[in-house]
Amino acid sequence: MGCTVARKRCISSDKISIIDTSPMQFKSKIIDNNQTSHLSDYASLSFLGVGAFGEVLSVRHIPTGTYRAQKIIKKSNFRYEDVISGVILKESLILSRLNHPNVIKFYEVLEDSYNYYIITELCEGGSLRERVNKFNQIPETMVIEIMKQILDALCYIHNKNLVHCDIKLENILLTSSSSNVIKIADFGCSQFIEPETNLNRLCGSLHYLAPEVIKNNYREKADIWSCGILALIMLTGALPYSGNNKEAIKEKIKSITTNELLEKMSQVSFEAQDFVRQMLETDPDKRITAENARKHPWLNTGV
Incomplete structure (x- = not known):
């Protein structure tokens, strides 16, 4: 099997343009950077569960040897407009702006033609x-x-x-x-x-x-x-x-x-x-x- 290459979405707060943060909507424009990242940088380890928008896996980040959680969100579950606008990534955008020892740590978002892959801190003690x-x-x-x-x-x-x-x-x-x-x-x-x-x-x-x-x-x-x-x-x-x-x-x-x-x-x-x-x-x-x-x-x- 060949390696799947995914674009890396840059979610740093200085590159996010908030268009509308009203109570009813949260639209965002995410500006791509010039870097690429391979999904093959992550080795799947185990199935953690299913959330509202997709399944969650525990994975190992091969370049650093660290263990993380990977949420897989299928683009086909959303309207085309939501995929293009980046509104699906609202949670990632919010987490990227938070830095607290008792808030889950956000690492990055990868995407291919079919899915978004949201990478966060892995909590091994369950809920x-x-x-x-x-x-x-x-x-x-x-x-x-x-x-x-x-x-x-x-x-x-x-x-x-x-x-x-x-x-x-x-x-x-x-x-x-x-x-x-x-x-x-x-x-x-x-x-x-x-x-x-x-x-x-x-x-x-x-x-x-x-x-x-x-x-x-x-x-x-x-x-x-x-x-x-x-x-x-x-x-x-x-x-x-x-x-x-x-x-x-x-x-x-x-x-x-x-x-x-x-x-x-x-x-x-x-x-x-x-x-x-x-x-x-x-x-x-x-x-x-x-x-x-x-x-x-x-x-x-x-x-």
């Missing part, structure tokens, strides 16, 4: 979903360690006027099975916000959606609600609500009170309950910010 499935309930000390890192990353992300929009167990990755170091991944739903402008695109994962997201009128504090749901699930091992269908769950989210959500947390410490309570405030104007959540006594004094 928080797998950790919860293994232990059911995660000890408070471990939840504290994890939530500190998530909120550190969200402070950084929100300061860049970016809303992640899909914080959930599956999108929090662990660097190794023996470590509690996390990386926030999957910025495919992320949106930039402007002052005094709210977002109105329904995006995210159902059980983690804030009430205001379902009402199509939200800002960065929707991420805080999702963090509260995430913490609740880690501490209790249970989803906060159930329903016969998606619409029933949406109605439950819109009508549920903070006290109802906290009923599942009677076995955890008062400090942990207070932490989650402030993140699951149903009124986003009263809900705690990422910065203030990071300063909560529960995170800084232990259990």
Whole structure:
């Protein structure tokens, strides 16, 4: 078999021209550089899973000997206009502008006639979903360690006027099975916000959606609600609500009170309950910010 040669898309922030970063659209123009890169520089190792837009593999970068993750996105799944504009690469463009120890590291994008190949940091410890499935309930000390890192990353992300929009167990990755170091991944739903402008695109994962997201009128504090749901699930091992269908769950989210959500947390410490309570405030104007959540006594004094 011959080697497939792919063009390398240059994603450095100084070569990105943002045409429109309104809440409803994120168009971008990516300027090619003169370098080429071979897909044969990457050796496939194992299948990691399937995301919304394609499969993910673990790969070895042969020139450096490092291990990375490769997301394969089929161009045929998108409109021709989206392929030409580069809108498919929105997540790569966003990640290329982020540099934080608790945000997944972006390396490069390759493409051939059929696919994009997005290369990112490999987290070998799996996701928080797998950790919860293994232990059911995660000890408070471990939840504290994890939530500190998530909120550190969200402070950084929100300061860049970016809303992640899909914080959930599956999108929090662990660097190794023996470590509690996390990386926030999957910025495919992320949106930039402007002052005094709210977002109105329904995006995210159902059980983690804030009430205001379902009402199509939200800002960065929707991420805080999702963090509260995430913490609740880690501490209790249970989803906060159930329903016969998606619409029933949406109605439950819109009508549920903070006290109802906290009923599942009677076995955890008062400090942990207070932490989650402030993140699951149903009124986003009263809900705690990422910065203030990071300063909560529960995170800084232990259990």
